[in-house]
Amino acid sequence: MRLYLKAWLFKLLAAFCLATSSINISLAQYPDRFVHYRSIPTNCVFWQSARKSYASEHLATAIAQSDVAMDKYRNEEQWEHYLFISSFKAQLQGENSRPQEALETLQQARERVSGRVDPLQSIELIENYLLTARVYTLVNDYQMSESFFIEATKLLEESGTYPEVLAMTYFTLWQLHSKMMNSDKANTNITRATSILQNQSSDYAKAILYFIQAERLDKTQLYLKVELFEAAAKAFEKSGARQDFTYYTTLMKLSQQYYAFQRDYDKATRYGKLAEEYAMANSMSQAKVYGLNFALGDLYRNFNEYDKALPYFLNAKQITSEVFGTTSLEYITANLYLGRLYRNMKIYDKASQCFNEVYSAGKSGWKGRFPHEFTLYGELARLYLQWNKPDSALGIAQKRLGYEHRGKDFDLHDIPPTPRDSYIIRYYRSLAAKIEAYKRLYQQAQDTSLLTHGINHCSYALKLIDIINDKALGEQSGIENSRRAKAIASYGIYFNLEKNKHKQDDKTVRQAVMYSEKANANYLKYLLSSRYSHSEVEDSAEVALRNQIEEIDLKLQEIGDNVSTEYNNLHNQSLSLKLQLANTVLNAKPKINTTPQRLNPIIPELNLDSLQGQISNDMAIIFYHIDSYNDDSEDIVTGIDKQSRRLIRFYIDSNTIEHTTTQLSAQQVDAFAAYFRSLKTGDLDGYRLYGTTLYKLLFADIEQPLSAKKRIVVIPDPLFSDIPLESLPIDNTGNTICSKLATSYHYSLSLWARSHSKATDANRLSFAAFAPDFSTLNGNPAIADNISITTQSNANDRDNVKQMALLPMAKQEVLMLGKLFGTKAEGQMLVNFDKVSKSEFAMQIADFDIIHIASHGFADIHNFRNSGIYFSSEKSIDALHLNEIYNLNTQANLVVLSACQTSVGQKVQGEGVMALPRGFMYAGVPNVIASLWKVHDEKTKQLMVAFYQHLLSGMSYAEALQLAKLECISNGFLPTDWASFILIGR
Secondary structure: OOHHHHHHHHHHHHHHHHHOOOOOOOHHHOOOOHHHHOOOOOOOHHHHHHHHHHHOOOHHHHHHHHHHHHHHHHHOOOHHHHHHHHHHHHHHHHHOOOHHHHHHHHHHHHHHHOOOOOOOOOHHHHHHHHHHHHHHHHOOOHHHHHHHHHHHHHHHHHHOOOHHHHHHHHHHHHHHHHHOOOHHHHHHHHHHHHHHHHOOOOHHHHHHHHHHHHHHOOHHHHHHHHHHHHHHHHHHHHHOOOOOHHHHHHHHHHHHHHHHHHOOHHHHHHHHHHHHHHHHHOOOOHHHHHHHHHHHHHHHHHOOOHHHHHHHHHHHHHHHHHHHOOOOHHHHHHHHHHHHHHHHOOOHHHHHHHHHHHHHHHHHHOOOOOOOHHHHHHHHHHHHHHOOOHHHHHHHHHHHHOOOOOOOOOOOOOOOOOOOHHHHHHHHHHHHHHHHHHHHHHHHHOOHHHHHHHHHHHHHHHHHHHHHHHHOOOHHHHHHHHHHHHHHHHHHHHHHHHHHHHOOOHHHHHHHHHHHHHOOOHHHHHHHHHHHOOOOOOOHHHHHHHHHHHHHHHHHHHHOOOOOHHHHHHHHHHHHHHHHHHHHHHHOOOOOOOOOOOOOOOOOOOOHHHHHHHOOOOEEEEEEEEOOOOOOOOOOOOOHHHHOEEEEEEEEOOOOEEEEEEEEOHHHHHHHHHHHHHHHHOOHHHHHHHHHHHHHHHOHHHHHHHOOOOEEEEEOOHHHOOOOHHHOEOOOOOOEHHHOOEEEEOOOHHHHHHOOOOOOOHHHOOEEEEOOOOOEEOOEEOEEEOOOOOOOOOHHHHHOEEEOOOOHHHHHHHHHHHHHHHHHOOOOEEEEOOOEOHHHHHHHOOOOOEEEEEOOEEOOOOOHHHOEEEEEOOOOEEEEEHHHHOOOOOOOOEEEEEOOOOOOOEEEOOOEEEOHHHHHHHOOOOOEEEEOOOOOHHHHHHHHHHHHHHHHOOOOHHHHHHHHHHHHHHOOOOHHHHOOEEEEOO
């Protein structure tokens, strides 16, 4: 057997992988120029002519010239070359929409060489079997396809060569059996494929293994999926297999992952351009390039670069029409993509025309259901919504919901049962389209029955979101899901409050509060459910692997692009663990039933009666929600969200739940950011101007009930979660909310309700304080990565190495706090202002009530996992990152982060701010004090000392922080000096 053949075999098998998204697909998915990998004699004029004709799209001419070349090799009894040319001819026939002729060509070749070649020594004969199997899928004869794939595996196994090809063949069998709904055979084949590759040490085998495992993961496991595709691409490059078609497929998959799911334009275009370069370098014919046109067009469409996208889609439509015909899958796909683009461009008549062509081609060219029929209904629903035809959208979305339930009829307002769990996300999208249609129809007709239907669908959609969380791998997938929760909750609030307008009913307002709760910290609540569950939602082995991966990846981020032996070792460890994680997930027994019901809802549904019972007479909770009907995907189509937004405020005390709704103007939205800038920079004029605006917006109409309160808990919307509301000026006399009320914050009502503050005597508190020493390392100035990555900074700024600024007041701060606790408290105390590493810190904090850290903090809003706090040792400076904070072992009731920007982070709709307090909350700490911007060293010390003085006198955390701030105000501090620190907790 000849080694040059291996690459082409992978091309053939990878082509099958690309094709499995639909049942019928033409041979155009095969790569061009596979002859580059063969030792075909260059003196065959007819063969060279056939190649040239093929490259220029003259398929009929190429077929005729192939016949002449076959005759030449048959007469010369060069049977291996004869088999090769016959396979080439069969491919051409398949591309020319003549699959039956292709099968005849392949069969005739097998019969002619029978007895003339050794099946175990003829890789060309194995090619024949693989291609025959593939062609049978074109005519939907899966049984015959299966038999030829199996015959190919037998020959490969007996020959004992090409283990990667054998593994890929088993992988294609897994895909085939999955389509045939034969799970037992599918599982057997995928086990064989992965076990073969795991026993190989070559980079090429690793590349195929990474590719296969990435392909098997579904859309709820995007973080791991993209990691494995990237690992596959690097392994292909390292092995020198850049001409391998599976490498091309990997590039295409990566581009799609980054534009469709990760929203990373730079990486999406980078991989897309690499794929385009591959196509040009390998002289791929137009018949193959059409798929690349789809991918690149969709890339630019996703980033709203419609002018760049349109030529790609028009080119794809022309190619598919000329090469494959107007009833082919390729033509259907081209119209689907082009119609989607026209919809985005708001050229609705052209979009409708393209979608009608899809429907006509499907019904005339296919028996029964046609490829992309389900997708077509989703596109039509979105089109009708944008075209403001909600009645049509409602009907087509319902047709899509019931698509998997063949032979069953559902009424327009029914909610069909959820199909198998692999379809949950697309089922959710159909629900979302119906929900938006109900909203539009209600606005047109004011029919209150539509509100009821909308509420029912919202409740069901939120249950599906819980199920998707159960399947999510990694925080990125969970955050994506949180955006869905925010969008659906906004609809639920809208429907309930509209009901309340028609019929004043306290139940509708309370139900609106319940939906607001679903729009906050959705994934954090899920994580806490898992952490505190007696029967864990997540598998413990899976959690342990994810923790190991996060720890290693953080080390890789710290090393940066400085590739070294250490980097390579860590990178290999990470990939090995990611493969283990993929195996753990893929081999786990399904956790999800076919009914939308959480298995372990450990954090129970919020009980408002119980919540109000926890609210003392002197306090109130103020819950803000800004509608967001867009879930950062195309699941929901609405033009309202970007034009104007509603601010809903719920006021909750021990007896009352009230609400107000305000339509936010653009100026009011801008005022939030302007006020924050004024606070940070000390701009007093801006502070008064924008602060007064925000006070009127957020508090003016509840002044009377608040006049009887001493404390408030604020659940802010992410839009203004970085604003300390107690700093808002009440009037022109300099009074602020801080002068009237003690203020604390939280991520959601249910998390506030289940949090606690230990009823420990203030004089018996145990206290640990840390002020890491950054003076020198081994006698040299201490240096570290940029210690201040702000909202204006780029994450790449971490590559700039600077001397670590000293914090002389931090040492004085902890010394003074030590004296306070030493004289006023009897509990255990630890004060450390020497060099202490993060690992030493983690070991020392387990049993303290209060943990105080005076250090450098940093926030990375581009990758929130990088945010952290710096510690030091004799040898290095190391950062305690957010992901590491999650796993701290502590019983603390309060953590004080006396550092810069410790409450700054990426803002996520439906989740809140991804910042350090979130990590401590997950670690079990119910109360965290953190900062919203850079703070002055000396003034921070004064604020902290005052806080602890009041705390040790018996005040609550919120009251002690309020009094400390008031002292700072009386001492002439500007708002920028006293307002940065906020309490998140009870």
